[in-house]
Amino acid sequence: MQDRTRQAPKLADVRLALEARPSALPEMLAEVHAADLAEWLGALELDDARRLFDLTDxxxxxEALQETSDTVREHLVPSLPVDRLVALAEVLPPDEVVDMLALVDEPLAEEVLHQVDFDGTRGLRRLFQYPPESAGGIMTTEFDAFDSGTRVGDAIKGLRRDEIASAGLGSGVYVVDEVGRPLGHVTDRELLTSPIHATLDELMEPDLVLVTADEDREEVALQIAKYNLPSLPVVDLRGRLIGVVTDDDALDVLEEEVREDIQMLVGASAQEQTRLPIARRVRQRLPLMGLTVLGGLATAKVLDLSIAAAGGDPGEGGGILDTMRYVPIILGLAGNVGIQSSTILVRALATGEVLPERERAVLGAEVATGVTIGVLCGLLTGVVALFLEAEVGLAYTFSLGVGLAIAIAVSWASLLGCLVPILCRRAGIDPAIVAGPFLITLSDLSATAIFMLVAQAVRGFAGAVG
Incomplete structure (x- = not known):
């Protein structure tokens, strides 16, 4: 009775045990749910995640490997011993085994395949030949198919003898002809509620949507969503049934594609940004920021020419008018950096990638990324401005002021883009509500004010010293 009423461990309990009472972990993890373990693996530091993973059955x-993030899998799988990889390969669905072995060196993958039973190896090797982005790359070879003319009673007996039974997917059974070409599909409901002497041909839906193994996985997933299918049969060039793509696989693909599209839209990669090293984040996001700087410099030159054409003197004394010509750079950089940080945080908060326990670490890493980008963009702008403003009085001071102001303003925009979503979640407000126009407006306004104040302060200080 005590075990039944014992409260399930929380992430805080796991952290405490990892730090102070490692001996308590085995008992704590004895009946842990795989979904909880997957969440903990994503919230802990990678080395702690490995320790926790090794202690579970x-x-x-x-199950946790199927639920946890790609980043965690990439850290855990390569460090597993061969015997554990073999054991996992024998219990995971074939498509998951292929994904797992793709994370280890080819000689190790071959060694694992040699130790898996012959039938399983044959199916896995077939899956390995398909690109990950294809239907063959996400299909499973675990499905149930019966010959045309099979009676319902015989099909049910066959399913009972089959230990896999469609891998528990509940996607029904397929009816095939003598060479293995799919003729129709029978749902589980039809199978279980029909007379045992009825044939599957009488119950099947003959109008099947078929795809080949080389078709793009996103197109396959969209077809499953469009027609509300539990699974989609995959055929070879001769039309023979070789696998199925399930609705769960389709959902995973669509979620991944949406995540990729959203993060690429703001100049970041499709990987989990909150777990990447700062240097890698900077490398991935810097090209968009560099393009923004170049666009801003071009805009400054256009404004320079426009002011000159109107009879003004933009180069007189490096004053407020000269500084204002660089405001478009700030508007572009602050908006882009702010929306990058907020988009990454909003998605990470929504998917559970960032739990409350990781907020401080994620905030620090994202701000450090923004500061690095700000310094690099400020340095680039300052150097270019030195040449563009050669005729401006105190050109070196002016360029220094512009570069420093950009670095500080962009760093502030990054902090704002991270802090606002986190504060919104703590206040019980959906971060997505304020991560759009409101945050962009606030970022642009505050960053522009900081830019003007810092640039003019540097110019005033240099003038006073000079």
Missing amino acids: LATQA
């Missing part, structure tokens, strides 16, 4: 490990 095989079945829980297999």
Whole structure:
């Protein structure tokens, strides 16, 4: 009775045990749910995640590997011993095994395949030949198919004898002809509620949507969503049934594609940004920022020419008018950096990638990324401005002021883009509500004010010293 009423451990309990009471972890993890383990693995530091993973049983490990993030899998799988990889390969669905072995060196993958039973190896090797972005790359070879003319009773007996039974997917059974070409599909409901002497041909839906193994996985997923299918049969060039793509696989693909599109839209990669090293984040986001700087410099030159054409003197004394010509750079950089940080944080908060326990670490890493980008963009702008403003009085001081102001303003925009979503979640407000126009407006306004104040302060200080 005590075990039944015992409260399930929380992430805070796991952290405490990892730090102070490692001996308590085995008992704590004895009946942990795989979904909880997957969440903990994503919230902990990668080394702690590995320690936790090693203490759980095989079945829980297999389920958690399917649920946890790509970043965590990339850290855990390559460090697993061969015997554990073999054990996981024997309990995971074939498509998941292929994904797992793709994370290890080819010789190690071959060694694992040699130790898996012959039938399983044959199916896995077939899956390995398909590109990850294709239907063959996401299909499973675990499905149930019966010959045309099979009676319902015989089909049910066959399913009972089959230990896999469609991998528990609940996607029904397929009816095939003598060479293995799909003729129709029978749902589980039809199978279980029909007379046992009826044939599958009488119950099947003959109008199947078929795809080949080389078709793009996103197109396949969209077809499953469009026609509300539990699974989609995959055929070879001769039309023979070789696998199925399930609705769960389609959902995973669509979620991944949406995540990629959203993050690429703001100049970031499709990877989990909150777990990448700062230097890698900077490398991925810097090209968009460099393009923004170049666009801003071009705009400054256009304004320079426009002011000159109107009879003004933009180069007189490096004053407020000269500084204002660089405001478009700030508007572009602050908006882009702010929306990058907020988009990454909003998605990470919504998907559970960032739990409350990781907020401080994620905030620090994202701000450090923004500061680095700000300094690099400020340096680039300052150097270019030195040449563009050669005729401006105190050109060196002016360029220094512009570069420093950009670095500080962009760093502030990054902080704002991270802090606002986190504060919104703590206040019980959906971060997505304020991560759009409101945050962009606030970022642009505050960053522009900071830019003007810092640039003019540097110019005033240099003038006073000079």
